[in-house]
Amino acid sequence: MFNPSEYIKQHIRTVPDWPQPGVMFRDITPLLQNPKVFRVLIDMFVHRYMDQKIDVVAGLDARGFIIGSVLAYELNLGFVPIRKKGKLPFHTVSEEYELEYGSATVELHADACKQGDRVVLIDDLVATGGTMMAGKKLLERLGATVVEGAVIVDLPELGGSRLISESGLPLYTVCQFDGH
Template identity: 75%
Template sequence: MPNVAPTPDPIAFLRQQIRTVPDWPEPGVQFRDITPLLANPRAFRVLIDQFVHRYFDLRPDAIAGLDARGFIIGSVLAYELNVGFVPIRKKGKLPFTTVQETYELEYGSATVEMHTDAVKAGDRVLLIDDLIATGGTMMAGKRLLERLGAEVIEGAAIVDLPELGGSKRLREGGLKVFSLVAFEGH
């Protein structure tokens, strides 16, 4: 393996890997695309290492990932921490008995669900997604986990868009929030 110097500022390095796509999915939106970060093996490792270092001593019992990019980060993090992974999916995607939570979107609503046996009472769970925008999906995930008796120790994301108010709403709703990178605008 080649001798590679350590990344001096891992957060700045990760931020550089996130592509901004203007006017997508609609005019005025600055979409923060994490796919280049995932495609770069070094950046992906730095990303996962940042989360591993944060959660290694906190030792959650499970990682719950939100559909769909939360699955990518969450499953690798669960593997690295040697804990289970719980998918929180869009409605109609899970084959066993589920609990559901509906939340409001800008125009309409959406529903997420998880298996009723995915966590047990008292489990300490880390909830993870790629991005916090309005906070609706993460809050719905928190409510699902708590309905089954789990304690959500934190909501984590790669990117926070603070101007959209999601991280503030999540904190006001009792969820501790952590993100690696914040971008102004939306």
């Protein structure tokens, strides 16, 4: 029996000790390079959201742009990029968040969405949950409702999916990897 989640997981490369010793980096580029696997992945997201009331798809810098923009196209919706600080040319709102080793800031154009918009927030992976929570806060600051967060990979041992769930944001994950 075909299991799409396992099929996707089999096409994610693990790179040990990158970007630093002890980290097991989950690399999605092999699944993006394979047209059949990429299509299965996008179809999983499309089928999840095609019958829901969604107004816009927001993607987190940078791999969330890949999945999010294709998903928005397939659902005939607009796409909103949430970028790293200093990358957007217009008026922005920003949110700082904690990383495992320091902090970072993401930004969103102040006119990226409007009051009442229902948004799916997408990224490639959830680790500590900081980036997704920062994106959620930005969208909510503009009056949007984030109906669900969505990722390809969950790393549950890092606590991000638990943090997101405890915040009240539903989280859809295609697959998970144990360990860091």
